[in-house]
Amino acid sequence: MKKPNLLYVFPDQFRLMSLGIWQDPDYQDLLPGVGDPVITPHLDGFITQSTLLNNAVSNCPVCSPHRGSLMTGQFPSRSGVPLNCNSDRINSELPQDAYCFTDALSQAGYHVGYIGKWHLDLPTANDPTRPGHYIDPRQPAWDSYTQPERRHGIDYWYGYGTFDEHKNPHYYDSEGNRHDPKTWSAEHETDQAIAYLKNEHGQRDESKPFALFVSMNPPHSPYDSLDDCREEDWLRYKDKSVDDLLLRANADKTMDKANAASYYFANVTGTDSEFGRLVETLKAMGEWDNTVIVFTSDHGETLCSHGINDAKNCIYNEAFSVPFIIKAAHQKQTQQNPVFLSSADIMPTVLGVMGLEALVPNNIHGRNLAEAIQSSDIGALPNHALYIRNIDGPRDASNKVSDYFPVSRGIKTERYTLAFEVERDGELSNVLFFDNLLDPYQRNNLTFNPDNHIERTLVTALAKELVRTDDPWAEEKWLSNLLPYELFLGNHND
Secondary structure, three states, X not given: OOOOEEEEEOXXXXXXXXXXXXXXXXXXXXXXXXXXXXXXXXXXXXXXXXEEEOOOEOOOOXXXXXXXXXXXXXXXXXXXXXXXXXXXXXXXXXXXXXXXXXXXXXXXXOEEXXXXXXXXXXXXXXXXXXOOOOOOOOOOOOOOXXXXXXXXXXXXXXXXXXXXXOOOOOEEEOOOOEEOOOOOHHHHHHHHHXXXXXXXXXXXXXXOOXXXXXXXXXXXXXXXXXXXXXXXXXXXXXXXXXXXXXXXXXXXXXXXXXXXXXXXXXXXXXXXXXXXXXXXXXXXXXXXXXXXXXXXXXXXXXXXXXXXXXXXXXXXXXXXXXXXXXXXXXXXXXXXXXXXXXXXXXXXXXXXXOOOHHHOOOOXXXXXXXXXXXXXXXXXXXXXXXXXXXXXXXXXXXXXXXXXEEEEEEEEEOOEEEEEEEOOOOOEEEEEEEEOOOOOOOOOOOOOOOOOHHHHHHHHHHHHHHHHOOOHHHHHOOXXXXXXXXXXXXXXXX
């Protein structure tokens, strides 16, 4: 039997709420609160032919930690990527010897392509055109060049580390040549992806199935002006007021950021249209039926919700929840599934959907949910997800961040969200506790009573996940007066 291809598309900072499908009465009940007034016809149509996982989350909702989990199937405690990668954080980069998603695909005989943002390397002075220099002049440097030995089985490379000028992107090809196309990045990346799929320049070995990752930066910030999006997309929102655009009841419309909503949604619509071009290309090539297709995101975007400026790195639904839509090869019918898919579950689950479960390592945190999400047995599905927030820890003698501090941990179920935050000494400093059913916008922080049955159930689930994922909270037994680690220590498989 012919192996299925893979197309994995993941823009950054695309929140779950920003799908037009939520305006359809058949889907409205799957989202807490109302969806954004966005125009995403291509994704909406894709959902009607695919499986929508409405409880997918980005466990550590910032870019690099999610990508570390995506690639390794490990949570940040073991992925090597606990923080967003930059040249000051010497403790955070994808290990060169890690066995990654792309390594598994290469081992299975796939021609693997990667286009767009990578953001998994510690930037070093390895500019291929100026040896001994960083490609990024900032201090600390964020952007990076990924050398061939760090590409983990990827055959075709057209990428960069991280760079946030959407209309002034740059890329390094497989040989290290730099390209500056002066085009909106998602459009240019789609052009390159289509050329790869069609093999217009002999980019891939057509005797092999392909596995192509397309990592678009928009709708990641900035989204402040026409410098950040295409005018044709922005014109669809420009005449709408802040009240027309920010429909979620927890959005603070007095924030300066509120005026940027039209540009964020323009990038959402632009990303949707580029995804549509990829779908049409596969159909024209006759590869649609035999291609597993995934659309998801690194993390969400608060977009003025809760009055916070940080777009991510919190347990609120707007940042923590992400779209996850997967079409199996030869799938004909739409499905919805309430499984709580975590970042580390993606690698084993997608490999499972592709029939490559034998290549999933045994020692990873991620779970292969391929069989579960195609089954009607709801009892077999994970019904909660771990939340992680890390910040910079101690610095070494060179003032480089040498470790991370695990400032917050939490758990989300269909009904409840609970998160604890600690001081540097591990003492409790804050609790967030929401009833997601009665309070879908998470505006009413409930009183946490550890003696109540609901709270005991939640902290037990949290302790179990912390032990299972080798989290430093479990190793240090932080908040052990609340979290019953002793029930699970020594039995990681439970």
